[in-house]
Amino acid sequence: MTAILTLSSKNYSSWSMRGWLLCKLAGLEVEEQMVPVDADTRAELLLLSPSVRVPRLTDGEVSVWDTLAIGGYLNERFPDAGMYPADLAMRAHCRAISGEIHSGFYNLRSALPMNLRVRHESFKVFSGAKPDIERIIEIWEECLTRYGGPFLFGATPTVADAMFAPVATRFVTYNVALPALAAQYRDTVLAWEPVQEWIAAALAEPDEMIELEVEF
Structure with missing residues (x-):
């Protein structure tokens, strides 16, 4: 039986992107079930997920929502996929x-909503979001320096890279200036084949898809 991944807009939904990337990391082939998010379908989403959120993974008798819960399930289901680092300390860091x-990062969620179709050459970032940006840069640079890159925990992507991938797209959308090491990581994520596949699908998405909520 093919697993089903329930998603909303590929252009706007960062959480859908994360869940999809986690499935790619695990090597799980899924049937995508797109749910247009508007007032008429919120009830349908409620039936699909008590948290009224996507993504939701249905794998046989298992149904799991919340992005980190999906990642945890997939890691148990596919323990050889390398979704987390093998080293205990690195794995704890990745989870953290x-x-x-x-x-x-609530301020950044609000200030820089995900939108893969647009590019702002000059965008004034809300001052409250700047500490969030600085913290993300700190996380990226610490991991890249400690583990050698090009991904956060070394040569291959992990759950952490799937979680931060929508951030990389936001930094491009809003032309956020980054120091060299962080910019290099941003570009690595954007060149990651599954991210390229997601972006291409987002650009081809019908215009009527709308955002469920402002989300990070």
């Missing part, structure tokens, strides 16, 4: 920064 991006 993935959790940080999952639960924090």
Whole structure:
């Protein structure tokens, strides 16, 4: 039975992007079930997910939502996929920064909503979001310096890279200036084949797709 991944807009939904990338990391082939998010379909989303959120992975009798929960399930289901680093300390670090991006950075969520179709050459970033940007740069530079890159925990992508991928797209959308090492990582993420595939699908998405909420 083919697993089903319920998604909303590929252009606007950062959480959908994360869930999809996690499936790619695991090597799980999924059937994408797109849910147009408007007032008429919020009830349908409620039936699909008690949290009224996407993505939602249905794999046989298993149904799991919340991006980190999907990542945890896939890591258990495909333990050889390398979704987390093999080293215990690195794995703990990967979980910590993935959790940080999952639960924090509210000001940046509000100030720089995801939109893959547009490019702002000159965008005044809300001052409250600047500490969030600085923290993200700090996370990236620490990981790249400690583990050697080009991904956050070394030569291959992990859950952390899937979690931070939408951030890289936002930095391009709003032309956020980055120091050299962070900019190099941003470009590495954007060149990652699954990210390229997601962006291409987002650009081809019908215009009527709308955002469920401002999300990071």
